[in-house]
Amino acid sequence: MQTVFEYLDTCSVGRLFLLFLLENIVIALTAVTIGFSLDGLLMKMKQVITKEEIYWACSTAFFNTLVTLAGYKLFQQGIIIFHLEFALWKILIDFVVLILAMDFLMYIFHWAIHKLSIIYKYHDLHHRYNTPTALSLFVLHPMEVIGFGSLWLCLLAIGGFSIYAVMLYLVFNVAMGIIGHLRKEIIPAVMKEHFIFQWLANTGFHVDHHQHETSNFGFYTKFWDRIFGTLK
Numbered sequence: 001m002q003t004v005f006e007y008l009d010t011c012s013v014g015r016l017f018l019l020f021l022l023e024n025i026v027i028a029l030t031a032v033t034i035g036f037s038l039d040g041l042l043m044k045m046k047q048v049i050t051k052e053e054i055y056w057a058c059s060t061a062f063f064n065t066l067v068t069l070a071g072y073k074l075f076q077q078g079i080i081i082f083h084l085e086f087a088l089w090k091i092l093i094d095f096v097v098l099i100l101a102m103d104f105l106m107y108i109f110h111w112a113i114h115k116l117s118i119i120y121k122y123h124d125l126h127h128r129y130n131t132p133t134a135l136s137l138f139v140l141h142p143m144e145v146i147g148f149g150s151l152w153l154c155l156l157a158i159g160g161f162s163i164y165a166v167m168l169y170l171v172f173n174v175a176m177g178i179i180g181h182l183r184k185e186i187i188p189a190v191m192k193e194h195f196i197f198q199w200l201a202n203t204g205f206h207v208d209h210h211q212h213e214t215s216n217f218g219f220y221t222k223f224w225d226r227i228f229g230t231l232k
């Protein structure tokens with residue numbers, strides 16, 4: 001990991017931008033491929049994808065790249081600190097803390113977006129899809145991408161997290177994004193009533209939010225929706 005950062009330190013801003021853009025494009029393509037495979041839509045891509053979704057997905061990759069670049073610059077300036085050593089307990093604890101903290105922060109941010117009409121107009125774009133797919137996951141207004149990105153960078157600036165925990169969290173975040181934007185429930189019917197899915201988010205939880213905007217504002221868990229009485 002040290003070697004990666006040493007290499008990045010030698011790169012110009014332009015090269016960093018291109019590298020991070022490539023990273024964000026690979027993440028989006030991987031997520032869409034996995035999501036469409038799970039939905040059995042891979043062969044029907046041409047019928048399912050619209051030009052509008054492709055446009056907004058490209059825009060999201062671009063603005064996510066700006067967030068990544070901003071994060072890297074904050075790291076270079078010592079405002080964001082990453083622990084680079086591979087310490088298993090530190091990684092596991094930081095991974096759980098990142099999930100719990102972002103679950104709470106994103107619940108509040110998402111709830112506020114829906115309550116404040118002045119900013120809801122930016123989130124409305126994502127709600128055009130009643131039956132979302134993994135591509136709709138990336139249909140986000142730039143203001144929303146920057147809003148969520150800023151929340152993430154603020155948490156990192158407070159933290160001093162393990163870089164491995166941060167990478168694990170980013171994989172987890174995309175995985176939960178895919179799960180929430182499928183056309184088929186990923187949890188087998190026999191498991192859906194299990195205690196654990198009374199608390200953890202499943203596909204139907206976020207798809208319901210696309211269809212009924214007054215409930216289910218959480219992303220990873222149903223905890224905050226249960227606490228604040230917004231669970232459908």
Ligand SMILES: [Zn+2]
Pocket residue numbers: 110114123127209213
């Ligand atoms: Zn929403």
Ligand SMILES: [Zn+2]
Pocket residue numbers: 126132137180181206210
């Ligand atoms: Zn969504």
